[in-house]
Amino acid sequence: MSIKELLASDIKKAMKTQDQDRLKVLRSLKSKLMEKEISERKEGEAELTDEQSVGVLMKAAKQRKESIEQFKEGGRDDLADIEQAELEIIEQYLPKMMEEEEVRRIVKEKIRSVGASGMQDMGKVMGPIMGQLKGKAEGAMVSKIVKEELGG
Known part of the structure; x- marks a missing residue:
């Protein structure tokens, strides 16, 4: 349905x-x-x-x-x-959102795979991550985690 x-x-x-x-x-x-x-x-x-x-x-x-x-x-x-x-x-109509730890794990994995090293690479990380996590995690949380992991 x-x-x-x-x-x-x-x-x-x-x-x-x-x-x-x-x-x-x-x-x-x-x-x-x-x-x-x-x-x-x-x-x-x-x-x-x-x-x-x-x-x-x-x-x-x-x-x-x-x-x-x-x-x-x-x-x-x-x-x-x-x-x-x-x-x-x-x-009640939304799929269950991912927990922060799970999102953080995916973000770290993506940072490694694209070779990101700092805040200047945020776009390289955010694009693919949001495509992967669309509808599964809130964009604000993903952005916050990416910034933290890139040292921003």
């Missing part, structure tokens, strides 16, 4: 149980997936792959995380709590 089909099924369940908060988030995600599908259709693709769908969901999760940070900095814990609840719903 694709992510899109799973969302549609869960929207029906949320409607039946009258879970308005969950329903709002699921409809928002479905809308974002449809927007992405329409933009891809213009470029010749018919339907989103699960990888593309995960990308859309990761972007939505990232937006929630940023909002949580901003609301907490602004002393608006009430709004941060709402965003946190939405984030938890979104994360």
Whole structure:
């Protein structure tokens, strides 16, 4: 079952149980997936792959995380709590993210294989790593680890 089909099924369940908060988030995600599908259709693709769908969901999760940070900095814990609840719903549809130790091991391996020796080689490392870890690890964490390992 694709992510899109799973969302549609869960929207029906949320409607039946009258879970308005969950329903709002699921409809928002479905809308974002449809927007992405329409933009891809213009470029010749018919339907989103699960990888593309995960990308859309990761972007939505990232937006929630940023909002949580901003609301907490602004002393608006009430709004941060709402965003946190939405984030938890979104994360149910995302694949399990890799742990930091596992990402660090892959980064070290890639640094060795490309012969990177310092911060000037960050681009040489980040490109292939992000291709390899797309949808499996957050870009911010990968970037932080690469910088640490390159001595930045």
